[in-house]
Amino acid sequence: MSDFSTNRPARVRFAPSPTGELHLGSLRTALFDYLWARHTGGQFILRIEDTDQKRFDPKSLESLMRGLRWMGLEWDEGPDVGGPHAPYIQTERAAIYQQHAEMLLASGAAYRCYCTAERLTEMREAQRRNRQPTGYDRRCRHLIPEERAEREAAGAPSVVRLAVPVEGKTTFTDLIRGDITVDNRHLQDEILLKSDGLPTYHLAAMVDDHLMEITHVLRGEEWLPTAPIHKLVVEAFGWELPVLVHLPVILDPSGKGKMSKRKKLVEGKEYLALVHEFISAGYLPDAMFNFLTNVGWNYDPAIEIFEREEAIERFDIAQINPKAAALPYDKLDWINSQYIRQLTPASLKAHLLPILSRQLKIPQAKLREDARLDILVPQIQERIKRADEAVEWIDWAFKSADEIVYEDPSLLLGRKLDAAQSIAVLQDGATLLPIIEPFLPDEIQAAFRERAAALGISTGGYFGPFRAAISGKRVSPPLFESMQAIGREEVLRRVARGVQVLGTLT
Numbered sequence: 403m404s405d406f407s408t409n410r411p412a413r414v415r416f417a418p419s420p421t422g423e424l425h426l427g428s429l430r431t432a433l434f435d436y437l438w439a440r441h442t443g444g445q446f447i448l449r450i451e452d453t454d455q456k457r458f459d460p461k462s463l464e465s466l467m468r469g470l471r472w473m474g475l476e477w478d479e480g481p482d483v484g485g486p487h488a489p490y491i492q493t494e495r496a497a498i499y500q501q502h503a504e505m506l507l508a509s510g511a512a513y514r515c516y517c518t519a520e521r522l523t524e525m526r527e528a529q530r531r532n533r534q535p536t537g538y539d540r541r542c543r544h545l546i547p548e549e550r551a552e553r554e555a556a557g558a559p560s561v562v563r564l565a566v567p568v569e570g571k572t573t574f575t576d577l578i579r580g581d582i583t584v585d586n587r588h589l590q591d592e593i594l595l596k597s598d599g600l601p602t603y604h605l606a607a608m609v610d611d612h613l614m615e616i617t618h619v620l621r622g623e624e625w626l627p628t629a630p631i632h633k634l635v636v637e638a639f640g641w642e643l644p645v646l647v648h649l650p651v652i653l654d655p656s657g658k659g660k661m662s663k664r665k666k667l668v669e670g671k672e673y674l675a676l677v678h679e680f681i682s683a684g685y686l687p688d689a690m691f692n693f694l695t696n697v698g699w700n701y702d703p704a705i706e707i708f709e710r711e712e713a714i715e716r717f718d719i720a721q722i723n724p725k726a727a728a729l730p731y732d733k734l735d736w737i738n739s740q741y742i743r744q745l746t747p748a749s750l751k752a753h754l755l756p757i758l759s760r761q762l763k764i765p766q767a768k769l770r771e772d773a774r775l776d777i778l779v780p781q782i783q784e785r786i787k788r789a790d791e792a793v794e795w796i797d798w799a800f801k802s803a804d805e806i807v808y809e810d811p812s813l814l815l816g817r818k819l820d821a822a823q824s825i826a827v828l829q830d831g832a833t834l835l836p837i838i839e840p841f842l843p844d845e846i847q848a849a850f851r852e853r854a855a856a857l858g859i860s861t862g863g864y865f866g867p868f869r870a871a872i873s874g875k876r877v878s879p880p881l882f883e884s885m886q887a888i889g890r891e892e893v894l895r896r897v898a899r900g901v902q903v904l905g906t907l908t
Contacts, residue, residue, distance in 0.1 A: 413617045416477070417469075417607065419451045424677040426729075427622065427652045427661060430694045434620050434649065436475045437717040444617070448611060449482030450491045453600045467675035473687045479614075487524055487614040492606050499601035502609050502639070503562045505816035506670035511638035512594060514560040515542040517555045519878060537590045538563070560777035562595035564604065564635060572630040577647045578724045584630045592631050604628065606852070608635045616644050618719065623648040634852050635753065647719050650698050650726045675733055684757045684789020687737040697729065698722055707740055739787040747780045754779065754792050761793040774799050776885040781879035798873040799887050803891050803895035806874040809905045813870040816863035821907035824867045827859065828901050830892060831868060843882035850882075868893075871900030 416432040418424070440448035452458050467482070479485025489495055493671070506512035515538075517525075522538070529536045545553075545564060553560070566589045573583040594605035600610075611619060626648050636643045652661045655673060662675055674680055680690060688710070695701060697714050699722050702708070742750065758775075759766040769775065774796075782795045798806060808814065816824045826844050830853060838849050854864035869881045870891060878884060 410442070410617065410806075412438050412442040413445045413447065413615050414439050414620060415447040415449045415611070415614065415616050416475075416844070417449040417451050417610075418466050419454060419457075420459055420466060421454060421457040422459065422462055424462075424466040424469040425661075425695070426675055426677060426680070427464075428777050429473065429677050429690075430652065430697055431620055432470055432475055433473070433481065433691065433694050434647075434699070434717075434719070434722070435459070437707050437714055437781075438618060438620070438719050439478070440714045441717045445478040446475070447485070447487075447616070448477040448490065448612070448616060451603065451606065453492050453602070454608055455493070455598075455600070462481050465678060469681070472677070472681055473691055474629055485536060489823070492610070493600065493608075495610070496599055496601075498613070499606055499609055500599060501596065503605060505633075506564070506594070506638055507562065509638065510565065512562050512564050513543050514550065515563045515591075515593075516558045516560045517542060540591055543591060544733055559597040561593045561597050562605075563591040564594055565633065566591050566631070566634060572633055574629045574633045574643065574646065576626070576629070576724075577645055577720060578722050579638075579648065582626070582629070586630075589630055589634075591630075591803075594635070604631055604635060608632055608639075608641075611644055611809050612636070612639070612641045617649060618645045620647045622650060623724075625652055647722065648724075649722065652697060653726050653728045655728055655731050658883075659776070661729055668763065670903065673729075682757070682790075683722050684753065684792075685734070685738050686741045686753070686789075689734070689741040692741075693734045693737050698727060735787040742786060742789075743783060745783070747776075747783065750783055751775055751779045756788050757789045758793060758796075761790070762797065764800065774887045777883055778879055781883050794881060795877075798875060799884070803892065803899045806899065808874050810876075811907055812874055813874075814867050814868040814904050815907075817860060819859070819867075821904050825901050825904045825908070827857075827864055828867050828871060828897050828904070830857065831864075832897050832901075835890060835894055835897070837892075840887065843886055846882045846885055867900060867904075868897065 403762045414435040418428055418432075433592050440443075448467075450463060452463075470477070477483065479487065479490065481490045492499075503512065507514065510890075517538075525539055526536045544564070556893045566584045570586050571583050572586055572589070573581055575581050590606050593602050595601050610616075629646060629648075633643050636738060640906045653659060654661045655671075661673075674683065691710060691713075692707060695708075695717075699717065701713055701716060745753065754775075755769055758764070759769050762769070764772075778799060779792075782792055785795060786792050814824055814828075815821065816827055819827065831850070832850055834853055835846075838845055850864060850868075854861050857864070865881055869878060869884075872878070872881070872884055872888070879887075888896075
């Protein structure tokens, strides 16, 4: 193994294929790339592998770049920032791959294959009928020069295939798994250059890793079976293979299956998988950074919350655990709640605005100036784990009295009070509310406590009917701050509504 892992600044690349939305597993790969680059004082490179033009989606490219920047994973070189090894989009490097394919053809390490799609389909069907392993039968590898010249003269389309050794073994080293050896007879003559002139991953990634001076390749363990091919390609050019680190699979919360790219029900609960879903749900980027850093690696078993710079200082790819691990969403929610509590009320309000605007259907500009939020946000800061939960606590404040739904009228009952007694409490408060000055939480609370004592009713008995009448909910923000938020006149309208609903219980 090279000395890259310990003695030199690392050059790492995150090289996604923009064919769909950025997945949480891919974000973890990018994060580990970023941590290792920063830990070693090296460079983090973004390279776009878009040679699968049939599946390429420009919106996907925008989404993945937005997702990386959301979590603060700024790249040192890449499509939009440039760098000494530009271009960083593979379709713009087609000529480079074609030149390198010609080098392999000239050395005999690769050959042109003229087999048609129909011929390959028939071959595989025959292999299946005969219960043989499916794979290319190397027919074109054994063409004599005259046969090859004939096909070229006829303009037959061709691909370039790697001439894999048919005997012996190939050994490669994975930093966290050690040496892995495979029999060459189990390997295929993989396609390196397609008939349209664009490369496959097996050629493009190896060429780019070399030319971009990549020292470490962090990628999912699903690439392990292709690592022998990649070593053979690199050796055919006379290059050195970067340090390989195949990251463990992330399992769903049950630990029984790989995390899907789509929302998935596990034990009756829906879990998110795509980065844009976590952004829409209002997770904080620092919380996600903290959480994902500990998925497959561990900062410190005794420390749950840590700063980015602390993670960078300690991160070591050699300490990555190769075993698959379940994704502990509950831990993510807890971590996110801790970061929410660290925000100033103004910062939390700013974070909540786009989400509440979408949920309440109120323009952000209008919501930003709404004093109700300024009062209520500090009251729910300790109560929410993620931003999209805020609406459940405060939506009632943005409705009219007539829009409040009392699905369970018994919520309006004061503690140890019947319907008639609860109506009396609300009516008593209705005479008190107009004369409380100023109409602020401390003054309202003092007046209500005095009235409860005068009537010989517990504070729970007196306060309860008002809490339910105002919000229509079993659980809501503190009563007197809620009254302040919606104002005296709206409180009186809701009290009257509560009396009306309680009347149905008498």
